[in-house]
Amino acid sequence: MEFRKMRRFKQELDKSECERILQSAKRGTLAVLGDGEYPYAVPINYVYSDGRLYFHCAKEGHKLDAIARCDKASFNVLDAPEKKNPSDWWYYVKSVTVFGRITVMPDGSDKISALTLLGEKYFPDDYDTQGDIKRNLSRVNMLCLEIEHMTGKQVEEK
Numbered sequence: 001m002e003f004r005k006m007r008r009f010k011q012e013l014d015k016s017e018c019e020r021i022l023q024s025a026k027r028g029t030l031a032v033l034g035d036g037e038y039p040y041a042v043p044i045n046y047v048y049s050d051g052r053l054y055f056h057c058a059k060e061g062h063k064l065d066a067i068a069r070c071d072k073a074s075f076n077v078l079d080a081p082e083k084k085n086p087s088d089w090w091y092y093v094k095s096v097t098v099f100g101r102i103t104v105m106p107d108g109s110d111k112i113s114a115l116t117l118l119g120e121k122y123f124p125d126d127y128d129t130q131g132d133i134k135r136n137l138s139r140v141n142m143l144c145l146e147i148e149h150m151t152g153k154q155v156e157e158k
Contacts, residue, residue: 001148003099003148003149006151006153008153011153011154011155011156012151012152012153012154013094013096013151013152013153013154014152015150017094017152018096018150018151018152019048021077021079021094021095021096021152022048022053022077022096022098023048024079024080025077025078025079025080025096026045026080026122027043027044027045027046027077028043028044028046028075028076028077028078029041029042029043029044029075029076029077030042030044030046030055030063030073030074030075030145031073031074031075031076032063032066032067032070032072032073032102033066033069033070033072034062034066035062035065035066040062040063040066042062042063044057045118045121045122046075046118047114047117047118047120047121049114049117051146051147052144052145052146052147053075053098053100053144053145053147054105054114054117054118054142054143054144054145055142055143055145056115056118056140056141056142056143057140057141057142057143058139058140058141059139059140059141063143064104064141067102067103067104067143071101071102071103072099072100072101072102073099073100073101073102073145074097074098074099074100075097075098075100075145076095076096076097076098077095077096078093078094078095079093079094079095079096091155092154092155092156093154093155094152094153094154094155095152095153095155096150096151096152096153097150097151097152097153098145098147098149098150098151099147099148099149099150100145100146100147100148100149101145101146101148102143102144102145102146103143103144103146104141104142104143105141105142105143105144107137111137111142112133112137114142114144115133115137115140115142116129116130116133118142119132119133
């Protein structure tokens with residue numbers, strides 16, 4: 001599939017800036033094709049590594065049902081902090097949107113590696129990430145979004 005080019009190409013961010021935002025942002029919105037072919041978008045924690053996004057989730061639910069029907073997904077993050085001049089009403093913001101195919105990772109070392117990356121991003125430095133993974137591995141799924149297309153945008157307009 002050929003993805004659309006950004007209409008406002010002057011506001012487009014380069015790949016390195018998109019990756020910086022994906023690495024630093026804490027939450028984004030994952031969108032899949034939900035029940036009745038309605039979009040299902042949910043805010044979610046994630047980690048970005050080597051051109052992939054990883055998410056943890058329960059063993060059942062709306063996301064998993066949607067992914068089983070259609071593996072296409074999109075994900076969007078906003079760079080933080082948004083900026084605003086005190087005398088203005090508008091914000092200056094950078095965002096990244098990715099499109100790709102999402103799968104449930106099988107149990108094994110790749111799933112544990114992805115969980116470790118996620119834990120290292122969110123848990124405090126002194127937290128026993130590996131102990132937590134061992135205790136909860138059987139109760140968690142990991143999703144992997146293989147990025148096929150990525151765009152970033154910097155909005156600086158009224």
